[in-house]
Amino acid sequence: MIIVNDVYKRYKTEREENDWVLQGVNLIIPSNVNVALIGKNGAGKSTLMSIIGGVDQPNKGYVERRCRVSWSMGFGGGLQGELTGRQNAKFVCRVHGHENDIQERLASIQEFSGIGEAFDRPVKSYSAGMKSRLQFGMSLAFDFDVYLSDEVTSTGDLSFRKKVADAFKKLADHSSLIMVSHDEATLKDFCTAGILMLDGKAHWFDKIDDALNAYKKGMSK
Amino acid sequence: MPNNQHLARSSLTITLAVWKALFLREALSRIFSGRAAWFWLLAEPVIGIVFLIIIFTVIRMRVVGGMDIAIWLTLGMLGFFMFQRTAMQVMNAIGANRVLLAYRQVKLIDTLIARAVLEGFLMIFISYILLAGLSLFGYSVMPDDPLLMGGAFFGLWCTGIGFGLIASVVITLIPGLKKVVKFTLGPMKILSGVIFPISSMPPQIREWLMLNPVAHALEAIRLGFSPYYHAVPELSVIYIFICALVTVFFGLALHRRFALRLVAK
Numbered sequence A: 001m002i003i004v005n006d007v008y009k010r011y012k013t014e015r016e017e018n019d020w021v022l023q024g025v026n027l028i029i030p031s032n033v034n035v036a037l038i039g040k041n042g043a044g045k046s047t048l049m050s051i052i053g054g055v056d057q058p059n060k061g062y063v064e065r066r067c068r069v070s071w072s073m074g075f076g077g078g079l080q081g082e083l084t085g086r087q088n089a090k091f092v093c094r095v096h097g098h099e100n101d102i103q104e105r106l107a108s109i110q111e112f113s114g115i116g117e118a119f120d121r122p123v124k125s126y127s128a129g130m131k132s133r134l135q136f137g138m139s140l141a142f143d144f145d146v147y148l149s150d151e152v153t154s155t156g157d158l159s160f161r162k163k164v165a166d167a168f169k170k171l172a173d174h175s176s177l178i179m180v181s182h183d184e185a186t187l188k189d190f191c192t193a194g195i196l197m198l199d200g201k202a203h204w205f206d207k208i209d210d211a212l213n214a215y216k217k218g219m220s221k
Numbered sequence B: 001m002p003n004n005q006h007l008a009r010s011s012l013t014i015t016l017a018v019w020k021a022l023f024l025r026e027a028l029s030r031i032f033s034g035r036a037a038w039f040w041l042l043a044e045p046v047i048g049i050v051f052l053i054i055i056f057t058v059i060r061m062r063v064v065g066g067m068d069i070a071i072w073l074t075l076g077m078l079g080f081f082m083f084q085r086t087a088m089q090v091m092n093a094i095g096a097n098r099v100l101l102a103y104r105q106v107k108l109i110d111t112l113i114a115r116a117v118l119e120g121f122l123m124i125f126i127s128y129i130l131l132a133g134l135s136l137f138g139y140s141v142m143p144d145d146p147l148l149m150g151g152a153f154f155g156l157w158c159t160g161i162g163f164g165l166i167a168s169v170v171i172t173l174i175p176g177l178k179k180v181v182k183f184t185l186g187p188m189k190i191l192s193g194v195i196f197p198i199s200s201m202p203p204q205i206r207e208w209l210m211l212n213p214v215a216h217a218l219e220a221i222r223l224g225f226s227p228y229y230h231a232v233p234e235l236s237v238i239y240i241f242i243c244a245l246v247t248v249f250f251g252l253a254l255h256r257r258f259a260l261r262l263v264a265k
Helices: A045-052 A085-095 A102-113 A116-120 A128-140 A158-171 A184-190 A208-220 B002-007 B011-032 B037-058 B069-091 B098-102 B108-136 B146-173 B175-191 B203-209 B213-225 B237-257 B259-263
Strands: A002-009 A022-029 A035-038 A060-065 A069-073 A146-150 A176-180 A193-198 A201-205
Touching: A002 A045, A022 A045, A022 A201, A035 A045, A035 A184, A035 A208, A045 A060, A045 A069, A045 A146, A045 A176, A069 A128, A085 A102, A085 A116, A085 A128, A085 B011, A102 A128, A128 A146, A128 A158, A158 A184, A176 A184, A184 A208, A193 A208, A201 A208, B011 B037, B011 B108, B037 B069, B037 B108, B069 B108, B069 B146, B069 B175, B069 B213, B108 B146, B108 B237, B108 B259, B146 B175, B146 B213, B146 B237, B146 B259, B213 B237, B237 B259
Parallel strands: A035 A176, A035 A193, A069 A146, A146 A176
Antiparallel strands: A002 A022, A002 A060, A193 A201
16 A cells, blocks of 8 residues: 655756645555556656655655555666666666575566567667566566556557566556556556546546546546 | 565665665676776776876986885875775766666665775775786885875775765756866865975975875875885874865765755756
């Protein structure tokens, strides 16, 4: 379970203070439901994701993680370009305290990502799709309760999406996914519930269809 | 159950795991990234020192303060590199490691610490190799007071960390100042007495030059190497460590104070 309590966030730029991105977000996200995070550009989806992931701090309010939450997988985030996929994976294993069984983890990461020999080439030579394969492979190598995916699936091809979907079906009994995506089909494939970000607030919907409908209604206004 | 055991990781265990991971990662990219990076790591100080030794030999300067010029220059340069390289590496750590903050176990300060430790190790290694090289040319390279010499090196490392900590905050918050910091380190080499002996300066100027902790440390290294070396009379080892303590403390305080602004994109 993840509790988001009265979270406010705004970004400061050089001279002025920008508007609030999040204005009092209150959420309780259970850890057995796959949740889609939807909203228009700039609605604060990624901001909320990075606050849930513990990377960014809210200006006010707090987030309580009562389960093990993955890092937020975004566009190539957390990958160091000049190191190889294997070296990046090793780093992540060590950070998460898996020094002893590092070889098995590496093997499972390489297998899941399915990028073959590219695993031993620098990440900067990867395509966007290969990066997201590696990121998913890395995070699935650890037993998180909640996985955070910020548009990572959108760069993958069909076979990769199927692989990820299968993996999450297998994990469904004890792990879940919070995902940001603009692709309706992907969201419906993966998620059952939805959170709609609107005017700095978050609205929970038990059914993803309701969330998407509310989102579309808001758009057509 | 390995999972439950993993859940119970204490903050200290996490930090130690992160430091280890960062250290290995830094070592990897510092030593093996780019063509023959490990060679240039060693060659850069060697070329700098050999170049100076040749110049001083050409102008027929053989002895400084009772010490052979080659040893005098080598010790001064090694000490200065210990300070400068540590400071630069720590200063640039924030920009280079920003992607790693995607993992919430990694804190900004961890990346700076990992870099500082790596640079310290590298400089010890480089110093051994250089002194071993000099011994092949017939110089006596056994220090007379290894404790004083090692202590001064350690003081330089700490001062470098302190300088780097402060500079890292300054250049991140005010990016334009990066150039200023870089070109203050140039004259610093001369003002610290790497190339010209401070003891040959008149006392009024010396008084000012010896406000610089690096100058103290370089003289302490040379004095620790040979007890017959005529060091600057103002030399104080305690002063080096006071400066190190103050800069490290101030640097850490700045990091604490601006923690959110340093991480914010």
